Amino acid sequence: MKSARHLLLALGLGVISFLSTSFLPDQFARAEAPQVKTQAPGFYRLMLGAFEITALFDGVFDLDASLLDNVYPEGILTQLARHFNLRNGKFQTAVNGYLVNTGEKLVLVDAGTGGGATTGRLIANLRAAGYTPEQVDAVLLTHLHGDHAGGLLDAEGKAVFPNATVHASAAEAEFWLAEDAVQRAIAAKQVPRAAPAAQLPAYFENAARLLAPYRAAGRFRTVADGVEIFPGIEIVAAHGHTPGHSGFRVTSAGERLLIWGDIVHSAAVQFARPEVAIAFDASQKTAIATRRAVFARAAREKILVGGMHLPFPGLGHVVVQGKDSYAWIPVDYTPLKD
Amino acid sequence: MKSARHLLLALGLGVISFLSTSFLPDQFARAEAPQVKTQAPGFYRLMLGAFEITALFDGVFDLDASLLDNVYPEGILTQLARHFNLRNGKFQTAVNGYLVNTGEKLVLVDAGTGGGATTGRLIANLRAAGYTPEQVDAVLLTHLHGDHAGGLLDAEGKAVFPNATVHASAAEAEFWLAEDAVQRAIAAKQVPRAAPAAQLPAYFENAARLLAPYRAAGRFRTVADGVEIFPGIEIVAAHGHTPGHSGFRVTSAGERLLIWGDIVHSAAVQFARPEVAIAFDASQKTAIATRRAVFARAAREKILVGGMHLPFPGLGHVVVQGKDSYAWIPVDYTPLKD
Numbered sequence: 001m002k003s004a005r006h007l008l009l010a011l012g013l014g015v016i017s018f019l020s021t022s023f024l025p026d027q028f029a030r031a032e033a034p035q036v037k038t039q040a041p042g043f044y045r046l047m048l049g050a051f052e053i054t055a056l057f058d059g060v061f062d063l064d065a066s067l068l069d070n071v072y073p074e075g076i077l078t079q080l081a082r083h084f085n086l087r088n089g090k091f092q093t094a095v096n097g098y099l100v101n102t103g104e105k106l107v108l109v110d111a112g113t114g115g116g117a118t119t120g121r122l123i124a125n126l127r128a129a130g131y132t133p134e135q136v137d138a139v140l141l142t143h144l145h146g147d148h149a150g151g152l153l154d155a156e157g158k159a160v161f162p163n164a165t166v167h168a169s170a171a172e173a174e175f176w177l178a179e180d181a182v183q184r185a186i187a188a189k190q191v192p193r194a195a196p197a198a199q200l201p202a203y204f205e206n207a208a209r210l211l212a213p214y215r216a217a218g219r220f221r222t223v224a225d226g227v228e229i230f231p232g233i234e235i236v237a238a239h240g241h242t243p244g245h246s247g248f249r250v251t252s253a254g255e256r257l258l259i260w261g262d263i264v265h266s267a268a269v270q271f272a273r274p275e276v277a278i279a280f281d282a283s284q285k286t287a288i289a290t291r292r293a294v295f296a297r298a299a300r301e302k303i304l305v306g307g308m309h310l311p312f313p314g315l316g317h318v319v320v321q322g323k324d325s326y327a328w329i330p331v332d333y334t335p336l337k338d
Numbered sequence: 339m340k341s342a343r344h345l346l347l348a349l350g351l352g353v354i355s356f357l358s359t360s361f362l363p364d365q366f367a368r369a370e371a372p373q374v375k376t377q378a379p380g381f382y383r384l385m386l387g388a389f390e391i392t393a394l395f396d397g398v399f400d401l402d403a404s405l406l407d408n409v410y411p412e413g414i415l416t417q418l419a420r421h422f423n424l425r426n427g428k429f430q431t432a433v434n435g436y437l438v439n440t441g442e443k444l445v446l447v448d449a450g451t452g453g454g455a456t457t458g459r460l461i462a463n464l465r466a467a468g469y470t471p472e473q474v475d476a477v478l479l480t481h482l483h484g485d486h487a488g489g490l491l492d493a494e495g496k497a498v499f500p501n502a503t504v505h506a507s508a509a510e511a512e513f514w515l516a517e518d519a520v521q522r523a524i525a526a527k528q529v530p531r532a533a534p535a536a537q538l539p540a541y542f543e544n545a546a547r548l549l550a551p552y553r554a555a556g557r558f559r560t561v562a563d564g565v566e567i568f569p570g571i572e573i574v575a576a577h578g579h580t581p582g583h584s585g586f587r588v589t590s591a592g593e594r595l596l597i598w599g600d601i602v603h604s605a606a607v608q609f610a611r612p613e614v615a616i617a618f619d620a621s622q623k624t625a626i627a628t629r630r631a632v633f634a635r636a637a638r639e640k641i642l643v644g645g646m647h648l649p650f651p652g653l654g655h656v657v658v659q660g661k662d663s664y665a666w667i668p669v670d671y672t673p674l675k676d
Contacts, residue, residue: 032441032442032443032444033439033444033469033473035390035439035441036383036390036392036439036467036468036469037383037385037390037674038383038468038674039382039383039672039673039674040378040379040380040381040382040383040466040467041378041379042378042671043378044377044378045374045375045376045377045378047375052373052374052375054374057671059673060670060672060673082657082667083667084640084654084655084667084669085670092670092672094670094671101371101373101374103370103373104370105370106370106371118673128378129374129378130374130376131371131374135371302422311668311670311671312670312671313671316422317422319420329420329421329422330649330668331422332398332423332430332432332649332650333380333395333432333649333650333651334377334398334430335377335397335398335456336375336376336377
């Protein structure tokens, strides 16, 4: 039976020339193993004290290298090429979220894009990691850009996390949700180079749209800088990329993780050259100053870092490489230890 | 019904104090999500031209830093600590294998350890990647150490790959399988520092034991350096770690991968300091010269590399960092592209 099946498979694969012979040695009769061509699921786990941390992969963007500012283009391209991350003038950047299970609360930091040709897989990977969106108690947002808050809604505009309360910094909520948000952003020169003036109203309305069902249900909360939102999870101001951009410091049993949001968009370029900013920054000047301060402190404190646009799983450490220059040391894939 | 189930779960988790109240708001009645504590499966896939490459994770070893030679110990420890890979005087190193599906042949390069407390998972990960050991047509061995050939046998000493032919370099087979192998190795000063004289007979007998069922079935072949074993898969001499240690150069549609075996045992140390050797090398002098030559060529040719003891998945590129000093650029996790 097995041989017959293999023969049929071989036939199906077009190996018809064997049919003309009455003797089929076993090595010819065996079917070729079809290429599987699936990727390993996009989650990665580690324990942080008593907390379980799960990095969740949402997808990748191919971004134009010209989005990176403040170093002459040739320098950017050279650095990207050195990291084998330059193709047709573009570089690949990941989109990650981080799920923290404290044992009492299931907390998701950033919800990913919610869709897109090469993105929108965060929920599928959350399920692959053994959880459901219904189990999530809180979604903490580093900021209100669509690749972080887009995953709050499904394709029908309904809340993906029916039992979660969404948290964002008060400064971030004020920036995006004020009635005269567009005018205030223009007056404060908090408009990114990549946002054309004509698209500004839609750019701001998107943030309000993504939060709408949570606000309607009384499940949106704003928090001041430095507040401990849950035991062991503290919001940390890291303004610049957006006016209220924040990280989250997670601490359990003396172990610490800084989930730093968008401190880095290109690992290949910005660790070595922190002065490189991206066209999506509301204020490049503030974003650069924040990046330098966060790098310096992360390196000094040897704190574990999780980054939304670092190569998945985006977990690792920052080390000093030279004057105003750093390197990224990703964690090694390691079986889970209790 | 759902609330009742949640209540029972909450009870099970010991939240008994809530029982004394007759009113249970939903956020209290909902059960905490238990920590899942499993790691993502240990496979990683990419396409190389028309070939599908699957990196397979066998496990990790914690090796004593004193196994690394030729740099003063403080220098080794500093470099390991800089890579956050030093714990109680030990560093973690991975064990990887690589599965190449050419579309016509399913070829496994190295079979992992076959067992151990923190290793022996290669077959489980091969299955997680969508294959079975029965589908494997050939196992190519970089060398005959137990952490590469151990996976050839199951716990009962039977062949794990019933339909595969095992290939190794002629020089490697001669070194391990000759009747007077121990005496010849001693005479040629091809005995690693880590192999105590008393254990040498067992050390050599192990290689013969691992190959026995394949040799008995006429399914062991030795190949000369440089031979193209299958279309697109060529054995490349990389002697030193063992006298016949070899890599495999894989080529499809102009894309190339060098599966380099044990050119590196500590990514944290040996890219920056190629002169550092390990106590398992049969000839540290030859191993160091080979490592320098392979690094230089890999960097010059910008070839994709797969390494058995690089952090899983062990795929990436070598770049020049300074004089006689290199850096490792791992591939970014990327969804599979056709």
